[in-house]
Amino acid sequence: MSAGPRSQELYREACRLMPAGVNSPVRAFHSVGGEPIFHASAAGCRITDVDGRSYIDYVGSWGPLILGHAHPAVVEAVASAAARGLSFGAPCEAEIELARLLAETVDHLEMVRFVSSGTEAVMSAVRLARGVTGRDDVLKFSGCYHGHADHLLVSAGSGLATFGRPSSAGVPAAFAGHTLVLPLDDDTALERLFAERGDRLAAVLMEGIPANAGLLVQRQGYLRRLRELCTEHGVLLILDEVITGFRLGPGGAAGLYGITPDLATYGKIIGGGLPVGAYGGSRRLMEQLAPLGPVYQAGTLSGNPVAMAAGAATLHELLDDGGSAWERLERTAGRLQQGLGAAFHDAGLPFSIARAGSILWLSLQEGPPPRRFEDIDDDAAERYAALHSALLDEGVYLAPSAYEVMFVSTVHDEADIDETVAAFGRALARVGGEMRP
Ligand code: KE4
16 A cells, blocks of 8 residues: 555655654654555544545554543543643642552552653663662563663673673663663573672563563563562562553553562553653652652653643543443453454464453464564564555554554444454455465
8 A cells, every 4th residue: 555645745745854754763664665654633543644544543652542542531631731831840730640640550659750751761760770779780671672762772682691782873882781681481591690690680671561572471470480580689670561551451561460560660551642651669769869869860841731631631531430441442352353363364374463451463473472572483574564555455554563563442342343354354365465474
């Protein structure tokens, strides 16, 4: 599918002014081919592009829009807040309301600090962990993404427990030198690393459920052992819930797995579509932050009243009806998983669908969904590209990357799901031949 004429015209102008015409690389469609589609408006679960074409949306702005686009309660909260002032750079009641919603919902959040992105939240949580422990090294896992702070843009070195190598130009090797990288789901490698270096680790960073290289659902036993090892070695466990926070339920991945992190990071849903990130944990840890403690972090638009209002309205919609929102999400996403499974089965193609609540990932390879980045079939990305383009023709909008997930919202209904499944059937009939390994 090619973008419409107006979208193409805008893309040419965008490319003149912004690198690849985008403000975040994955949006450029480079891994799926074709040109990005310029969005004109969106409502509910549907997007309308600048050429008047509409699509059922499963990107949801990469996760924030659990209530769908332009939810009336969120739009009204934003408009009302904006009319009272767009930014103060000073304490305001809206910060208390969102902080209270987080602290009252998530047991391990005694205190939070708001920032303006998930990257800032994770970067700051790592600095806090280093400041509190006096240690420098941080462990992350290959395939996991925690934002674009220099020391976290690292890829696994060869072998197992290795110090990361910068995965981006502009990151000095020294900046990656305190970041260790392990493959996920490898008990032996984890035990060995803690035995050798546990007393030098400030923190372990783990996505609630790794969802940036497919959806790599981890074993509860693996996560519980990670928690034990952190406790044994005085290492802070930072659970990165930027995607999973309030996506999987009120307690996020921590609640789902029964894991209590020392610090947790949030973004996306807690901003309701506006720029909000947060990190939080015990009072003991959080009061090490400036101006009370020695760990510095700041931000001009941190706690922005309009963004706080969007986040609070979103969380109220999710929390106020006693959790039924997540029950609806489970039913809708389960229907989608079942329907897509049937469509791929009828097409005779290798696939598996990983799902955690309203997050789904199409793994276009033989066998069960991988738990480790290293087990993802490189060729699957090409197969995905053919499907992505064909689905655009059929009015379904998936992320322009084989490694990104699908998000279902509370406003996707059975008819939308059935329409999506039918679109997949038509798309697979057209491009299934290109997708065979
Ligand atoms: P932001 O700085 O993009 O708000 O958050 C960074 C981040 C941190 N932690 C996790 C687990 C994340 O998934 C992210 C950002 N997610 C990607 C998409 N999977 C953002 C989309 C993009 O980079 O354009």
